[in-house]
Amino acid sequence: MNAAPRHVFTVDLEEWFQGLTSTNRDVARWPLLESRVVAATRQLLGILASRRVTATFFVLGHVADHHPALIEEIAAAGHELGIHGYFHRFVNRMTPAEFDAELARSLEALERITGELPAGHRAPYFSINASTPWAFDCLARAGLRYDSSIFPVRSLLYGDPTAPRLPYRVPGHDLWEVPATTLRWGGQNWPVGGGFYLRILPYAVTRWALRRLQAAGEPIVVYHHPWELDTGQRYDAVTARERVTHYAGRRGLADKLQRLLRDFTFGPMRDLVAAQAPVVAAAR
Numbered sequence: 001m002n003a004a005p006r007h008v009f010t011v012d013l014e015e016w017f018q019g020l021t022s023t024n025r026d027v028a029r030w031p032l033l034e035s036r037v038v039a040a041t042r043q044l045l046g047i048l049a050s051r052r053v054t055a056t057f058f059v060l061g062h063v064a065d066h067h068p069a070l071i072e073e074i075a076a077a078g079h080e081l082g083i084h085g086y087f088h089r090f091v092n093r094m095t096p097a098e099f100d101a102e103l104a105r106s107l108e109a110l111e112r113i114t115g116e117l118p119a120g121h122r123a124p125y126f127s128i129n130a131s132t133p134w135a136f137d138c139l140a141r142a143g144l145r146y147d148s149s150i151f152p153v154r155s156l157l158y159g160d161p162t163a164p165r166l167p168y169r170v171p172g173h174d175l176w177e178v179p180a181t182t183l184r185w186g187g188q189n190w191p192v193g194g195g196f197y198l199r200i201l202p203y204a205v206t207r208w209a210l211r212r213l214q215a216a217g218e219p220i221v222v223y224h225h226p227w228e229l230d231t232g233q234r235y236d237a238v239t240a241r242e243r244v245t246h247y248a249g250r251r252g253l254a255d256k257l258q259r260l261l262r263d264f265t266f267g268p269m270r271d272l273v274a275a276q277a278p279v280v281a282a283a284r
């Protein structure tokens with residue numbers, strides 16, 4: 001029996017400046033920058049509620065510590081909580097000990113609020129790749145059950161075009177890796193359905209690509225940031241690249257999200273992982 005593929009809607013929950021490589025380096029400056037995450041996240045929660053979609057929110061530990069009521073609101077709406085590091089640092093620029101500390105601090109931040117330990121992790125900038133084989137050891141040691149930090153594409157900041165495209169069990173660990181969605185087309189992996197790519201591509205192209213994946217029985221893993229919906233923010237002190245990667249295509253995004261959530265059925269990542277495990281157990 002072929003069950004319908006389980007598609008996943010994920011959110012990387014962070015302030016607008018925490019994902020900007022030009023402004024996020026100096027954590028001491030963060031208190032000087034305007035916090036806009038609550039309003040943007042509430043807008044997203046409204047869109048998800050209007051389509052009755054349950055999602056997975058990978059929360060930056062720093063945001064959890066500064067906006068615990070927002071985290072409670074997300075959990076009360078039934079969404080799954082995972083972690084997204086504490087200070088939004090590149091995993092591939094950390095030592096294993098530094099990564100252990102980031103994981104512990106972000107897990108504690110969420111546990112203090114909800115009383116529960118999250119099962120999932122996404123690295124800032126999808127920065128787990130072939131250069132960080134130790135990262136899976138850290139994740140397993142921290143008690144995490146799945147990771148969604150590998151983007152099987154080649155891009156400026158992140159990605160590993162040779163990595164598997166579909167969810168897989170990490171060898172030697174009780175840990176699943178769930179890569180962000182790509183379409184294999186013309187001999188290459190194309191990023192579709194998430195972040196910058198959802199903003200930039202016409203929705204008809206996104207839908208065509210995602211329907212192809214769905215027809216092939218592949219799960220769609222969409223990622224999104226609340227700041228992408230925030231058209232009111234200022235942007236001084238950003239680089240030319242960030243003007244495009246962070247700001248292009250924002251105006252049409254709310255409408256694209258509505259159409260995406262209408263055309264495909266999404267759930268939290270824990271459901272996709274739970275559906276994978278018995279398949280592999282039976283195959284062993």
Ligand SMILES: [Zn+2]
Nearest residue numbers: 012019124125
């Ligand atoms: Zn992020």
